[in-house]
Structures are given as structure tokens and as C-alpha cells.
Amino acid sequence: MNDGLAALGRWGLGVFQRLGRGHLFLAHVLAGLPTLLPRPGLVIAQLHAVGVLSLVIIVVSGLFVGMVLGLQGYNTLVDFGAEESLGVVVALSLVRELGPVVSALLFAGRAGSALTAEIGLMKATEQLAGMEMMAVDPLQRVIGPRFLAGFLAMPLLAAIFSAVGVFGGYFVGVGLLGVDDGAFWSQMQAKVDLHEDVYNGVIKSVVFGFVAAWIAVFEGYDAPPTAEGVSRATTRTVVHTALAVLGLDFVLTALMFGE
Amino acid sequence: MTPGTSDDVLIRVEGVHFARAGRPVFDGLDLTVRRGRVVAIMGPSGTGKTTLLRLIGGQLRPDRGRVMVDGQEVARLGRGDLFRLRERMGVLFQSGALLTDLSVYDNVAFPLREHTDLPEALIRDLVLMKLESVGLRGARDLMPAELSGGMARRVALARAIALDPLLVLYDEPFTGQDPISMGVLVRLIRRLNDAMGLTSVVVSHDVEETAAIADDIYVISGGKVVEQGSRDELAASTSPWVRQFMRGEPDGPVPFHYPAPDLADDLLGGEGA
Numbered sequence: 001m002n003d004g005l006a007a008l009g010r011w012g013l014g015v016f017q018r019l020g021r022g023h024l025f026l027a028h029v030l031a032g033l034p035t036l037l038p039r040p041g042l043v044i045a046q047l048h049a050v051g052v053l054s055l056v057i058i059v060v061s062g063l064f065v066g067m068v069l070g071l072q073g074y075n076t077l078v079d080f081g082a083e084e085s086l087g088v089v090v091a092l093s094l095v096r097e098l099g100p101v102v103s104a105l106l107f108a109g110r111a112g113s114a115l116t117a118e119i120g121l122m123k124a125t126e127q128l129a130g131m132e133m134m135a136v137d138p139l140q141r142v143i144g145p146r147f148l149a150g151f152l153a154m155p156l157l158a159a160i161f162s163a164v165g166v167f168g169g170y171f172v173g174v175g176l177l178g179v180d181d182g183a184f185w186s187q188m189q190a191k192v193d194l195h196e197d198v199y200n201g202v203i204k205s206v207v208f209g210f211v212a213a214w215i216a217v218f219e220g221y222d223a224p225p226t227a228e229g230v231s232r233a234t235t236r237t238v239v240h241t242a243l244a245v246l247g248l249d250f251v252l253t254a255l256m257f258g259e
Numbered sequence: 260m261t262p263g264t265s266d267d268v269l270i271r272v273e274g275v276h277f278a279r280a281g282r283p284v285f286d287g288l289d290l291t292v293r294r295g296r297v298v299a300i301m302g303p304s305g306t307g308k309t310t311l312l313r314l315i316g317g318q319l320r321p322d323r324g325r326v327m328v329d330g331q332e333v334a335r336l337g338r339g340d341l342f343r344l345r346e347r348m349g350v351l352f353q354s355g356a357l358l359t360d361l362s363v364y365d366n367v368a369f370p371l372r373e374h375t376d377l378p379e380a381l382i383r384d385l386v387l388m389k390l391e392s393v394g395l396r397g398a399r400d401l402m403p404a405e406l407s408g409g410m411a412r413r414v415a416l417a418r419a420i421a422l423d424p425l426l427v428l429y430d431e432p433f434t435g436q437d438p439i440s441m442g443v444l445v446r447l448i449r450r451l452n453d454a455m456g457l458t459s460v461v462v463s464h465d466v467e468e469t470a471a472i473a474d475d476i477y478v479i480s481g482g483k484v485v486e487q488g489s490r491d492e493l494a495a496s497t498s499p500w501v502r503q504f505m506r507g508e509p510d511g512p513v514p515f516h517y518p519a520p521d522l523a524d525d526l527l528g529g530e531g532a
Contacts, residue, residue: 122358122359125359126352126353126354126356127356127357127359129318129356130352130356130357132318132345133316133345133350134345134350134369134370134373134418135342135345135370135373136369136373141373
């Protein structure tokens with residue numbers, strides 16, 4: 001009984017210690033970001049690595065998610081004779097929910113895990129310690145550009161995901177199932193609100209980008225410098241990002257759309 | 260060995276106590292490194308030689324005592340001052356610690372680009388001169404993964420001296436090297452020290468190689484300096500411990516066997532008996 005309590009206490013303390021380290025780490029990284037202003041090349045290189053190289057998985061997934069939405073939406077709507085609203089259903093689902101959430105989950109699997117593994121291995125091979133001894137702060141030189149790139153790339157990827165998804169829905173609904181072309185677009189234009197829907201979706205993806213990039217770089221930096229430590233950190237990045245994104249999605253949705 | 264005057268001394272370690280995970284590593288360590296010398300710190304594995312380098316570089320702080328480098332107490336420096344001191348310090352890590360996403364050329368240029376505003380043409384000249392001094396000017400376009408262990412360490416050495424430091428710290432520079440690259444490294448450390456007016460601290464347990472180039476040798480064991488002096492003075496040491504270490508004898512004051520109960524008792528008293 002006592003042993004169980006002690007173990008629970010140790011676990012709890014460990015969790016709070018990590019949370020504390022994570023927030024101090026974030027504060028240091030954010031404080032160091034202004035040093036990147038004169039050196040945009042560092043951020044651009046990382047934007048390429050985490051953003052551009054994630055495009056294939058984002059575009060392909062967005063297309064299929066949009067096509068499935070078109071198919072499912074049509075089958076339901078057609079029973080009510082409302083299949084002309086398909087464009088609204090597809091666009092709202094993507095812009096409000098699936099765009100930010102699914103692209104954040106894909107981002108964690110594609111770019112977040114890579115960031116964690118890269119930083120963790122740099123630590124394990126003494127590259128970060130070497131930089132410190134060369135009087136270069138790795139938080140500014142290595143972590144900062146990667147964090148910023150992840151944060152900036154995420155909303156753009158979510159927007160691309162949603163845009164491609166709408167075309168996927170259009171292809172299935174209009175192209176294959178015969179929904180009226182004009183109705184598809186005009187209903188979407190009439191019912192999707194820039195402030196209510198699009199802006200809120202963008203806010204979600206900005207928040208998810210911040211959290212996903214933070215978790216990825218922190219897990220790498222905090223990883224024990226061993227093969228096992230880096231492997232566990234990479235797994236934790238994907239799991240924690242997924243949980244954080246889904247949990248935050250509920251909170252944000254409740255704040256934005258809950259009356 | 261004559262005790263150096265204060266100006267002559269670059270590193271002064273005074274009464275340093277340091278414990279890690281409750282286990283004492285240093286228990287009142289004292290040593291001095293004079294400018295322009297190659298100083299060897301030797302001792303068996305696990306005596307905290309690398310820890311000593313980390314204390315000098317300010318990555319760790321002593322529990323008690325002081326580490327002074329160029330008149331400054333390292334543990335008391337703020338981050339800015341510590342980084343300014345480190346700009347004048349080159350460190351050669353055991354692993355080389357080259358940045359794996361940069362070429363040999365960019366690795367050596369890294370400290371120059373980070374700490375100076377020199378035009379790229381001048382950086383190119385400096386990098387090629389540093390690479391020439393370690394014999395790897397021709398390898399400038401290779402990536403770290405394409406280098407042999409000895410070459411990687413020489414590139415790391417070129418990077419460590421890129422900013423013309425005051426002091427170079429070598430962490431086990433000879434470990435895992437074949438005889439040829441070992442000989443190359445041994446000569447390089449001595450030659451660079453004399454040609455560039457450096458001060459070098461070499462931490463190693465490769466007795467022969469290290470002793471061959473060191474002006475002063477400190478032997479550490481049990482958290483303290485057990486012997487110090489020149490190579491000849493150490494060779495003539497009457498301490499059985501130092502003799503065992505310098506000659507690499509398997510048994511002596513440092514026993515071959517880890518402490519254990521009597522063998523006969525152990526064999527007869529096992530669980531199967």
C-alpha cells in the first residue's frame with residue numbers, strides 16, 4: 001500500500017518536473033527567437049524540411065478525406081433531397097475540424113517525430129554539448145529555427161489540406177455522383193462564414209502548430225542520450241501531440257462554437 | 260616542477276570537491292596548468308578525467324573549491340561571460356562531435372561564422388589554413404559520415420583551433436585510433452601547441468602516447484592527484500600505484516579482482532549446494 005503510494009507520488013512529481021522543464025525550455029526558446037531575425041536562412045531551411053517535405057502526405061490525405069466526405073455526405077443528404085448542400089457539408093467539416101486536426105496528427109507523425117529524433121541524436125552524439133563549448137547556444141541555433149518552422153508551417157499545411165479536401169469532395173460529389181456544379185459552390189459560398197468558420201479554423205491550426213512544434217523539440221532536447229531514450233522520445237512526441245491536439249480541439253471547439 | 264607565478268598560470272584548480280549521484284568524484288583536487296605547456300591528466304577509467312574537463316569548461320560546477328581559468332572563476336561567470344571565455348577555449352570531444360548535417364568545410368567554418376562577421380572569402384582562407392594544418396585540406400567537401408575515426412578527430416581539432424584559442428582541451432584523443440592515426444594525433448597536438456602558442460590539456464589513459472608529448476603530467480586516482488611531474492620524474496616514482504599505472508601491470512595496489520568473498524566459500528556455498 002505504502003509502496004504503491006510512494007510510486008504514485010514519484011510518478012506525479014516526475015510529471016510535474018517534466019512540465020516545469022518543458023515550460024522553462026519554451027521560455028528560453030521564445031526569448032532566443034529574435035536572434036533569428038538577421039539569419040532567416042536558418043528558418044527557411046527548416047521550413048523546407050518540416051513544411052515542404054510534408055506536402056505530399058498532406059495533399060494526398062486531404063484529397064482522400066475530401067473524397068470520403070463527399071461520398072458519405074451525399075449518401076445522407078440525398079435521403080432528404082438536400083444533396084445540393086454537399087459543398088457546405090464538405091467545406092465546413094474540413095475548415096472547422098478535419099483540416100486543422102488531421103493535418104496536425106499527420107504533422108506529428110511526419111515532421112514532429114523527425115524533429116525529435118534529429119535533436120535527440122544530436123544530443124546523443126554530443127553535437128549539442130559541442131556547440132555549447134563553442135559558445136553557441138543550441139536553443140538559439142538548433143531548437144529555435146525548428147520550433148519556429150513547425151509553428152509557421154502548420155497553419156499553411158492545414159489550409160492546403162482543407163483546400164485539397166474541398167476539391168476531393170467536388171470530384172466525388174459533382175464529378176461522379178452528379179450533384180449540380182453551381183449549387184455545390186454557391187451554397188458553400190453562402191454558408192461558410194469567413195469569421196465564424198475560416199478564422200476559427202486558422203486559430204485552431206495555429207494553436208496546434210505551436211503545441212506540436214513545442215512537444216517535438218522538447219522531447220528531442222529532453223531525451224536521454226541513448227538509442228532507447230531517443231526511440232522512446234520519438235514515440236512520446238507522436239502520442240503526446242495526438243492527445244494534446246484532440247484535447248485542445250474539444251476545448252477550442254467548445255469556446256468557439258458552443259453557445 | 261617550479262610553482263608558476265599567477266600570470267604564468269592559465270588554469271588553477273583549488274581544493275575541488277565534486278560528487279555525482281551521491282558518489283564522490285573529486286575529493287580536494289588541486290592542480291595548475293601553466294601557459295604554453297602540454298599538460299596531461301592521466302588516471303584509470305572512471306576517475307573523473309572527463310568531469311575535470313567539464314569543470315574547466317563550465318559545463319559543471321564544483322560542490323566546493325574553485326576552478327580559475329585565465330584569472331576568472333568559471334563557476335561564477337554569467338552565461339554571457341562564460342560564452343566569451345569559451346570562445347577562447349577549444350574542446351576536442353571523444354566522439355569528435357562534428358555537426359553531421361554540415362560538410363567538413365562548413366564544420367570548421369561554423370565557429371567563425373557564428374562568432375565573427377568576417378567576409379566569406381576570408382573565412383575560406385582561414386578554414387583552408389586550419390584544414391591544411393591537420394592535413395585534411397583535400398577532404399573539405401566530405402561529410403562527417405564519410406570520414407574515418409582518425410580523420411573525424413582531426414577535423415574536430417581544426418574546428419577547435421578555428422578561433423585561435425588560448426587553450427585546447429582534449430578528451431581522450433587517442434581512444435580507438437589505429438597506430439598511424441594515433442601517431443599523427445600525438446605529433447599534431449605537440450606541433451599545434453608550439454606553433455600557435457596554445458596551452459593544451461590532454462586527458463587520457465594512453466600512458467605512452469600521452470607521456471611522450473606532455474611537459475607536465477598529473478596522475479589522478481581516488482579523487483585526488485596522486486603524483487605529478489615530468490615523464491622522467493613519474494617513471495622514477497617510488498609509489499607502487501604509479502608504477503602499476505605507468506607500466507600497465509594487471510595486479511598491484513589496484514587489484515585485478517573486484518572485491519568478492521573467498522572463491523572457495525563462494526563455490527561451495529552456492530544455492531545448489
